Amino acid sequence: MAKDKQHQLDIVTKPQFIDGSALKIPMLQLLAEDGTIRKGAELPEMDKELALKIFDTMQFIRILDERMIAAQRQGRISFYLSSLGEEAASIGSAAALTDGDMIMGQYREQGALAFRGFTVEQFMNQLFSNERDLGKGRQMPVHYGCADLNFMTIASPLATQIPQATGYAYGQKMDKTGNCTICYFGEGAASEGDFHAALNMAAVYKVPAIFFCRNNGYAISTPSQGEQYAGDGIAPRGVAYGMKTIRVDGNDVFAVYQATQLARKLAVEENEPVLIEGMSYRMAGHSTSDDPTGYRTRDEEDAWRAKDPVVRFQKWLQAQGWINEDEAQKNYDEKKAAVLAALKSAETVPVPHIDEIIEDVYDTPPPHLKQQLEALKAHIRKYPEAYPKTASRIDGGDK
Amino acid sequence: MAKDKQHQLDIVTKPQFIDGSALKIPMLQLLAEDGTIRKGAELPEMDKELALKIFDTMQFIRILDERMIAAQRQGRISFYLSSLGEEAASIGSAAALTDGDMIMGQYREQGALAFRGFTVEQFMNQLFSNERDLGKGRQMPVHYGCADLNFMTIASPLATQIPQATGYAYGQKMDKTGNCTICYFGEGAASEGDFHAALNMAAVYKVPAIFFCRNNGYAISTPSQGEQYAGDGIAPRGVAYGMKTIRVDGNDVFAVYQATQLARKLAVEENEPVLIEGMSYRMAGHSTSDDPTGYRTRDEEDAWRAKDPVVRFQKWLQAQGWINEDEAQKNYDEKKAAVLAALKSAETVPVPHIDEIIEDVYDTPPPHLKQQLEALKAHIRKYPEAYPKTASRIDGGDK
Amino acid sequence: MAKMNLLQAINNALDIAMAKHDNVYSFGEDTGAFGGVFRATSGLTEKYGRHRNFNTPLVEQGILGFANGLASQGSYAVAEIQFGDYIFPAFDQIVNESAKFRYRSGNEFNVGGLTIRTPYGGGIAGGHYHSQSPEAYFAHTPGLKIVMPRNPYMAKGLLLSAIFDKNPVLFMEPKRLYRASVGEVPEEEYTLELGKADLVKEGKDITVLAWGAQVEMAEKAAEMAAKDGIDCEVIDLVSLLPWDVDTVAESVRKTGRLIITQEAPITGGFASEVAATIQDQCFLYLESPIARVCGLDTPYPLSHEKEYFVDHLKVYEAIKASMTY
Amino acid sequence: MAKMNLLQAINNALDIAMAKHDNVYSFGEDTGAFGGVFRATSGLTEKYGRHRNFNTPLVEQGILGFANGLASQGSYAVAEIQFGDYIFPAFDQIVNESAKFRYRSGNEFNVGGLTIRTPYGGGIAGGHYHSQSPEAYFAHTPGLKIVMPRNPYMAKGLLLSAIFDKNPVLFMEPKRLYRASVGEVPEEEYTLELGKADLVKEGKDITVLAWGAQVEMAEKAAEMAAKDGIDCEVIDLVSLLPWDVDTVAESVRKTGRLIITQEAPITGGFASEVAATIQDQCFLYLESPIARVCGLDTPYPLSHEKEYFVDHLKVYEAIKASMTY
């Protein structure tokens, strides 16, 4: 094959169409579904403390998800979205980072946030949109955010955070922070134009970013294979952008952890952005507004239940002798009690003062917003019974 | 390597990052730069008539481009955009289609349009925005379009036509037309989100579409390699979407013709969308508004001049005995005369009647537009000297 | 006649349109066999097959790009955007493409067969991104039609008109009323003219103008005002582009007063367009300033939704203020 | 002081901003070493390196996504969109992201360091897609600031304010005046307050309001009117969001009449917002209807550009009509 100078291309003289079969990307798995180490696999170093912290976080998230789905059914919160089945992906990857690294999530990464240290009270305050919520109760439940923990506030529009991660990482690189940005998104969101922009720009600018695609098989009701994409998932796209890429078993916390650790090294030390595709399954409905029986079978769900990432990790921990069933149960019960207590307490905290309604639109409220607030307050004073959540405190000094 | 059932994936136990080197896409070339057939290559069937029609069109486009750049310099038209160096890509591909196939271009595909039969008068009417322009003089020069010839009207926003091609092809498939849609775009436009949407959707819906990327090395001043993308061009993206893909020498009319012919077969007979990446070079400035000396070297341009697609094809035609230098020159002179004559004539045709300003916003003008037109006409009547192109005919019966 | 809620009326209109013409297509995120997150397209795949009612990948700009192309090919493309808040990635395809397709080509090509359906509006605990009323973002765009029904009867007739109208139509569905609004709807095909306002209640003292879900607030406020002896004329604008200036102007010439209420933030909203036009056309008839009763100039806050919401009380207060100006 | 054209003033402001802070970045399509298709960023790569002034791939939604992320990280991101007509693919990143970033996070995060520069407007034989004035599409968006300078002096001072303002700012540059508008500009750093209208010419008979390149038409029309003995007060609105209601209202209370002129199509334009607000605030002072002198409700047609263009003659006629109402 001859070389074309300008493009450094090999030249062929027979037309041959290339398709997905030219690039098969395998999946890294270290921990088999039964909790044993796969033949030939070598686990990444992980001390007991870290392993238990990961497991702890997994347990906590399971409880949180379960309780809040129940709370939504009871009408105590308006909406909830669980990460059931995907805990290893977000927690295992977050565990491979340092606290200074920025996390930009989609909305199903409560595990990463909990791992960072977001307290159960902080979760509850957001979920109940009360005045202690860092987001001031302005967004729907599960739209967490915390500057102190370098966890960017979640927002509903899909994929917008992906090019933002490229930009954020560019700033980190220029400021020589030694940190990177991890950006999570679903395989559905990867269909958005913003995904394309983000990965291409990251590859061009060589930013310290890790793009973590949670491929959980569905975007609400839309199955990934054949309806979201026709190719071999998301990973080949990274290759096409000239970006280092790896696919992992998203239910294997060790595979996730190892890939993210190595990706972080590439990102921070060599300014090589990395795409990780974590293969997993959304065990619950998309959110409390969704009922998956309308679009998938029980059998399929059961097949995935057998791959449960938490069960798998717990088996390994037990085999390791780092935890036993009783301890695990005791931890579980304690956490559950803490969740219930926090829930009860957050629920009684009032919504933010009405004055907050015009704050943060700009850095300081311009005159027209102040006028609009005054008019609104005058109106509320006239009809206090129509606006019970704010009327009683409207002129109180408790702003 | 074991298989993961749900995803049919191979499993590995060692982390390995995959990058662009895993997928090198070669370039198809049949006609070498010196006009001889490459060793091992077999030319696609092309009879003398078709070969000469292609060459004819190439010559015409060269003359048109040259004359209109000059006309722009003389201030006779406001803007022009040449396809110098890229004639083989658009003409060679158009030649592989049938007249019923839809063409959606970016703006540098005048060759495809001329091949379809757009007359020199039609070109000129558009370029002079006169009342005979099919587009009614509303868009800038080179924004051609012709329903009769199945050539979608060009529009300036980049990449928007790519998902439109997917939709158009979907309609063709459902209507069982036996036709396909070819969509041209630059490697710069391939960075847009619309590109990503279009190819992914085409692969999912299996539409009879051919996506033809003219990779000419630049998007205005921005070089493709390293600034537009970091990967191996555009072709690997097709592979990532699970779409059949081929890369060709865009300056080799035979490679372009053959690839497009085969792609058309895949599209129409198997509903397989295809991505073709044609490697070429934009020999002229981006448009008459651009001066490439600000961002590239003479040497680079010279290297590409040696690959001239028209010279290359002419050499082959001469070796074939299908044309000789004199005949080629005579054709050239005749075409040039026709272009000059059409130019002179189009230039004197008036702009569309002012009544046209409100037509085609909707299928019929709603009342508010009729009122706005009446007010405008009253105003023009008051200041006829300020609106000389329309004032004289404002109340004439020649609408 | 049958009792239908607004969703059923829309589903019924889609059904009738797809039965009528083979080349009517319905698609969007989750709109396939599942029937859409609100179930507006349910049953259509079963009836017309998965090539006529189908899921799209998750990419709004692609949905509209695809839809524009399909419509330009001569088909009727009915695209659903899951929430009005997520229509912005498709803004370029709508504003630069759909709206200008016919004009720029001198009518060589058009996307007249395009209809964009999208639920909009607040009051459902949706926070920033499931509550917006983005109609004004599109109302500055010649070439588009914009329609917003207020009840099942209007929804069906208007949607059937929109689908077969020869121009691209943005059809915005008040999601707060999807199930809440129920009414008698003829089972057969019927159409309602686009571009015509609808007189909801005659009155002589003051005109109250609204569109979509907000008409309900105007009606409730008018009822309250009636108890004070104020006789409101309530008009549903129905179409925002082109809009029915004459009907509104005629009413204001009669009443001398105008309240316009919209859910969206006040600044740059469509109420401003109406106010600007009517003060011009009815200058000598106005007895008080035209008042706009609209959302605050902030994003839509979840925990203060009730306060943010432009309810009947706010409209009622504006009516009283206008009457005593 | 130095003589500069509008482009040079912008280039100079960028230069000063980048010299002042290391973390000011400038980027966009072709804005790198080449300096942009209009050359607004020329020389910056040479001076500050290719990591601070650089080309982006051709993707507006990516430019704004990247810019939002960079600004949220604490940098000053100055993004150029090559033409205002091509800003729509970035609409979602601007309207749903930039504008709501601070509010939705309760001020945990913000993109205050973001500035979007884009040339806008017609009169340069640009046809549909190099002539649009899309300001009104953004003016319905709480959280954004919008600024449109009319000459080099204002451009420099306003751009410096915009870059260092704590909020995302859309800075729209009148490309028709890039080279045509020349004036004295201080060479050192200075800023002009955002949100303040500028009194261009005092007058007592009628107020003529414009922004950006259109101020020139207002001034020319005022000169013509002066010959008829009409004393116009000409105001440059300068900032569209938030806008200076008080200055305009005060002027109208004095003159009793208002003409608003904009390049963009009339329906849903920003002139409508001003008219709606001012008729409310100055109801008892108005002696004639507020008139809007704007583009037709059509896309921007190349061959009829002169007719479409909102020139001084149209503004002049509107002044006369208002005076004799």
Ligand SMILES: Cc1ncc(C[n+]2csc(CCOP(=O)(O)OP(=O)(O)O)c2C)c(N)n1
């Ligand atoms: C721009 C945009 N379009 C549509 C939606 C509505 N929506 C919310 S989640 C979702 C599916 C996302 O699927 P995926 O990215 O795979 O993530 P997963 O829920 O599976 O974790 C959709 C369509 C949205 N939030 N934003």
Ligand SMILES: Cc1ncc(C[n+]2csc(CCOP(=O)(O)OP(=O)(O)O)c2C)c(N)n1
């Ligand atoms: C959406 C959009 N953004 C920017 C532009 C301005 N623009 C016109 S052509 C061009 C470069 C296109 O490059 P490429 O796609 O490689 O095509 P080529 O000109 O090389 O044929 C740019 C940036 C545009 N027309 N549309």
Ligand SMILES: [Mg+2]
């Ligand atoms: Mg998913």
Ligand SMILES: [Mg+2]
């Ligand atoms: Mg190019």
